[in-house]
Amino acid sequence: MAEKLPPAFYTRADVVQVAxxxxxxxxxxxxxxxxxxxxxxxxxxxxxxxxxxxxxxxxKRTPRTEIMYHEGGVAYVxxxxxxxxxxxxxxxxxxxxxxxxxxxIEPVDGIPEMLLRRQHSRLSPxxxxxxGVLTRALGIQVAHYGTALTGDLIWLEDRQEMPSGNQIxxxxxxxxxxxxxxxxxxxxxxxxxxxxxxPAK
DNA sequence: CTAAGGATTAACT
DNA sequence: GTTAATCCTTAGT
Numbered sequence: 001m002a003e004k005l006p007p008a009f010y011t012r013a014d015v016v017q018v019a020x021x022x023x024x025x026x027x028x029x030x031x032x033x034x035x036x037x038x039x040x041x042x043x044x045x046x047x048x049x050x051x052x053x054x055x056x057x058x059x060k061r062t063p064r065t066e067i068m069y070h071e072g073g074v075a076y077v078x079x080x081x082x083x084x085x086x087x088x089x090x091x092x093x094x095x096x097x098x099x100x101x102x103x104x105i106e107p108v109d110g111i112p113e114m115l116l117r118r119q120h121s122r123l124s125p126x127x128x129x130x131x132g133v134l135t136r137a138l139g140i141q142v143a144h145y146g147t148a149l150t151g152d153l154i155w156l157e158d159r160q161e162m163p164s165g166n167q168i169x170x171x172x173x174x175x176x177x178x179x180x181x182x183x184x185x186x187x188x189x190x191x192x193x194x195x196x197x198x199p200a201k
Numbered sequence: 202c203t204a205a206g207g208a209t210t211a212a213c214t
Numbered sequence: 215g216t217t218a219a220t221c222c223t224t225a226g227t
Contacts, residue, residue, distance in 0.1 A: 044208075046208080053208070054208095055208085060224095062223075062224070063223085064222090064223060064224085078208090078222090078223085079221075079222055079223085080207065080208065080209060080222090081206095081207060081209055081210080081219080081220065081221080081222095082207090082219085082220035082221030082222060083209070083210075083219075083220055083221075084209055084210070086208065086209085088208090101208060103208090126211095130209070130210070131208070131209075132208095132209050132210060133209090133210075142222090173208075174208070174209095175207085175208050175209080176208060178207095179208095199210090200209090202226100202227080203225105203226090203227080204224100204225095204226090204227100205223105205224090205225090205226105206222105206223095206224095207221105207222095207223090207224105209219105210218105210219090211217100211218095211219090212216105212217090212218085212219100213215100213216080213217075213218090214215085214216075214217100
């Protein structure tokens with residue numbers, strides 16, 4: 001039932017399509033030997049060098065963005081505001097700096113461990129709704145920068161149980177007002193009606 | 202070498 | 215609804 005997404009899923013040229021396809025897929029980690037995971041309900045696409053909101057815009061190549069030029073199927077994890085690790089999936093072929101940011105998941109596997117990591121006592125959307133908190137629940141850290149998503153530490157799965165009747169909503173991305181024209185692209189995708197999406201409006 | 206600022210969150214009022 | 219926390223990356227000197 002549950003199959004890891006193959007390399008060909010990530011190497012496709014249309015990052016916006018990949019971001020849309022990731023809604024309803026599962027992200028899992030086995031960190032410290034403990035399986036945790038959930039269903040992806042919110043993503044954003046960042047489209048390489050021509051996207052002002054992308055870290056690698058205008059071909060910017062730095063130690064941090066270097067992994068974005070890798071062939072699709074590896075993790076780009078970076079720290080924001082000195083506090084939170086944000087997890088991105090690198091897509092497209094080598095040399096194209098496309099990425100999909102995972103913004104929210106619905107907790108499914110290893111919920112007790114995720115509650116522990118987040119210091120929550122009860123299951124609620126706050127556990128994994130938001131790009132900086134879902135990584136904490138899953139145990140993803142900046143040290144996982146560059147991890148191959150075909151391995152056994154962090155991976156994505158298709159459980160072929162995308163709920164029918166749920167639509168995917170496209171809207172402008174969050175927190176990228178500085179990106180000018182590019183801020184208007186409807187490259188944020190959410191599962192309609194899901195209580196597990198991020199609080200950002 | 203130094204300084205400014207960020208793809209956010211949690212704890213407030 | 216508002217605001218402080220917090221530190222790495224980047225760009226400029």
